[in-house]
Amino acid sequence: MDAFDDLYAANAKFAQNFGGSELTGRAARGLAVVTCMDSRIDPLGLLGLKPGDAKILRNAGARVTDDVLRTLVLAVYVLGVERVLVMPHTDCGMAKVTDPDVHALTSARGVDTRSLEFHTVRDQSEALRHDLTRIRTSPFLPADMPVAGAIYDVRTGLLKPSDY
Ligand SMILES: [Zn+2]
Numbered sequence: 001m002d003a004f005d006d007l008y009a010a011n012a013k014f015a016q017n018f019g020g021s022e023l024t025g026r027a028a029r030g031l032a033v034v035t036c037m038d039s040r041i042d043p044l045g046l047l048g049l050k051p052g053d054a055k056i057l058r059n060a061g062a063r064v065t066d067d068v069l070r071t072l073v074l075a076v077y078v079l080g081v082e083r084v085l086v087m088p089h090t091d092c093g094m095a096k097v098t099d100p101d102v103h104a105l106t107s108a109r110g111v112d113t114r115s116l117e118f119h120t121v122r123d124q125s126e127a128l129r130h131d132l133t134r135i136r137t138s139p140f141l142p143a144d145m146p147v148a149g150a151i152y153d154v155r156t157g158l159l160k161p162s163d164y
Pocket of ligand 1: 036089091
C-alpha cells in the first residue's frame with residue numbers, strides 16, 4: 001500500500017465538490033501570517049479567514065528566517081500583502097529543545113546536523129521580539145508596513161497580542 005493513498009483518495013472526493021475557483025494568487029485581505037508547523041494550528045480558521053485571503057508561511061517555531069524574509073518580499077511586492085502577523089504558539093516543541101539537543105538526537109541516529117541552524121527558542125517573548133524586529137528593520141520591506149506579533153494558545157484557541 002502506498003503511503004499516500006489515503007490522501008489521494010480524500011482529494012478525489014474533495015475535487016468532486018470543488019466548483020472551480022475565481023481566486024487569484026493575491027492575498028485578498030492583504031495579509032501574511034508567519035506561524036509554526038504545529039499540527040494543532042488552523043491559521044485560516046482561528047483568524048476568521050478563508051482560502052484566498054492570506055499568505056501563510058509556516059516553519060518550525062514561526063521563526064523569521066532568511067527564507068521567510070525572501071518570501072515576504074515576494075508577498076508584498078508581487079502578491080498584494082500589506083501587513084504581517086507573526087504568530088508563535090504555546091506549548092511549542094521548538095521552545096522545549098535546544099540546537100545541541102537536536103544535534104544529539106540526530107547524532108544518536110548516525111546523522112550529523114551540525115551544519116544546520118534549527119532556530120530553537122530559549123525565550124519565546126525574546127524570540128518574537130527579535131523576529132518582529134527583523135521584519136520591521138528589513139531594508140527590503142516597506143518601513144511603514146504594519147507588523148504585529150501574537151501568541152496563539154493551543155489550549156483555549158485565543159490569540160494574545162504582544163506588546164512588541
Ligand atoms: Zn511550534
